[in-house]
Amino acid sequence: MDDQTRMLTGLTGLGGLSQPDVGDPDSVRKQQSLGQPQQDIGDILQQIMAITDESLDEAQARSWPEESPAHWGGSDDPTEGGRAGGGMAGGGLPLNFQHRKHALNCHRMKPALFSVLCEIKEKTVLSIRGVQEEDPPDPQIMRLDNMLLAEGVSGPEKGGGSAAAAAAAAAAGGSPTDSSIEHSDYRAKLAQIRQIYHSELEKYEQACSEFTNHVMNLLREQSRTRPISPKEIERMVAIIHRKFSSIQMQLKQSTCEAVMILRSRFLDARRKRRNFNKQATEVLNEYFYSHLSNPYPSEEAKEELAKKCGITVSQVSNWFGNKRIRYKKNIGKFQEEANLYAVKTAVDAANVSAQASQANSPATPNSGGYPAPCYTPDGRL
DNA sequence: AGGAATGATTGTGG
DNA sequence: CCACAATCATTCCT
Numbered sequence: 001m002d003d004q005t006r007m008l009t010g011l012t013g014l015g016g017l018s019q020p021d022v023g024d025p026d027s028v029r030k031q032q033s034l035g036q037p038q039q040d041i042g043d044i045l046q047q048i049m050a051i052t053d054e055s056l057d058e059a060q061a062r063s064w065p066e067e068s069p070a071h072w073g074g075s076d077d078p079t080e081g082g083r084a085g086g087g088m089a090g091g092g093l094p095l096n097f098q099h100r101k102h103a104l105n106c107h108r109m110k111p112a113l114f115s116v117l118c119e120i121k122e123k124t125v126l127s128i129r130g131v132q133e134e135d136p137p138d139p140q141i142m143r144l145d146n147m148l149l150a151e152g153v154s155g156p157e158k159g160g161g162s163a164a165a166a167a168a169a170a171a172a173g174g175s176p177t178d179s180s181i182e183h184s185d186y187r188a189k190l191a192q193i194r195q196i197y198h199s200e201l202e203k204y205e206q207a208c209s210e211f212t213n214h215v216m217n218l219l220r221e222q223s224r225t226r227p228i229s230p231k232e233i234e235r236m237v238a239i240i241h242r243k244f245s246s247i248q249m250q251l252k253q254s255t256c257e258a259v260m261i262l263r264s265r266f267l268d269a270r271r272k273r274r275n276f277n278k279q280a281t282e283v284l285n286e287y288f289y290s291h292l293s294n295p296y297p298s299e300e301a302k303e304e305l306a307k308k309c310g311i312t313v314s315q316v317s318n319w320f321g322n323k324r325i326r327y328k329k330n331i332g333k334f335q336e337e338a339n340l341y342a343v344k345t346a347v348d349a350a351n352v353s354a355q356a357s358q359a360n361s362p363a364t365p366n367s368g369g370y371p372a373p374c375y376t377p378d379g380r381l
Numbered sequence: 382a383g384g385a386a387t388g389a390t391t392g393t394g395g
Numbered sequence: 396c397c398a399c400a401a402t403c404a405t406t407c408c409t
Contacts, residue, residue: 273388273405281387296398317397318389325399326387 040109047103117227141245144252151259153194186266193262197255201248208244212237276319280309284316288323289341295324 148154219233287305288295297305302316309316327334
């Protein structure tokens with residue numbers, strides 16, 4: 001509110017002003033004795049100053065209703081010297097104020113003067129903070145928006161969540177058929193987050209538009225007595241929107257965090273790991289130990305194994321990766337297991353060869369990089 | 382309860 | 396991109 005006075009007094013310091021030095025009350029008084037146009041300007045300026053002062057007084061009267069009278073006549077009032085013929089502050093003020101305001105509004109020089117003042121103000125405002133105007137769309141907020149959209153929080157209502165869940169499941173390598181219970185739980189939580197997000201967003205938007213309207217009305221109202229250009233109102237609105245969008249960004253950020261936590265809770269496969277069933281590990285181990293020389297199943301072999309075990313190809317890959325490294329790390333520990341499966345395959349092979357009555361040797365193990373357990377390659381212990 | 386086993390992820394190097 | 400190594404998080408087992 002006090003920038004009413006700040007603005008007017010600030011203007012007087014401006015160079016390049018074609019007007020006489022209008023800010024100084026003394027000079028204004030001096031000019032009153034000059035020709036008609038100058039006197040008009042002096043008049044109108046005095047009235048503006050008076051209104052400015054009085055509105056300040058009025059504001060004070062409202063905000064300190066039961067203050068001691070010492071405050072009123074106090075010499076600490078910086079505007080006192082500038083008051084032009086006005087009565088002392090007190091009961092008669094509002095009427096006086098209204099009267100002056102009206103007179104000012106009807107003054108024939110008012111529009112011209114106001115436009116000049118607006119122009120000057122425009123320049124000062126631009127020179128003060130025109131530098132960091134209109135930044136391009138914030139990359140941070142774009143990232144947040146994209147993520148919220150991808151997670152189905154800010155996108156269309158239905159399907160978004162489940163699509164995100166399915167995508168996450170696919171990314172995690174889990175089979176899409178199982179764990180529908182966990183996913184429904186996940187979806188419920190996600191929907192909850194989405195609901196909170198939207199209601200908060202709506203609240204912010206409502207508050208923003210309410211506040212914007214309020215400020216615009218206020219400025220429009222004041223533009224009758226203060227040099228406020230429509231452009232300035234626009235700028236003010238833009239400032240308000242920026243502020244509110246920064247609040248929105250916080251909301252988006254915390255929503256993103258919530259989603260991330262939720263994801264890590266529900267969709268990180270490590271958190272809901274199930275051991276493969278016995279038959280599956282048996283199949284995998286059989287393959288591993290019978291291909292100990294080169295335990296790297298081809299893509300087709302992996303698919304075959306995956307089908308046999310009821311797991312995904314990437315799970316097969318994981319299993320072989322883990323198995324290779326753990327076997328290599330501690331061969332001794334796997335000795336027993338190795339022997340067991342060696343016998344198994346040997347027996348199978350023997351059965352097969354017996355049935356076919358042909359020398360159908362089992363896929364020649366142990367000729368490569370991985371150290372062999374203590375059994376002979378032909379299957380005898 | 383606590384350690385071993387185990388499936389999955391992450392980071393690194395070829 | 397794949398294999399490896401280290402590590403994480405859960406499940407199994409004693």
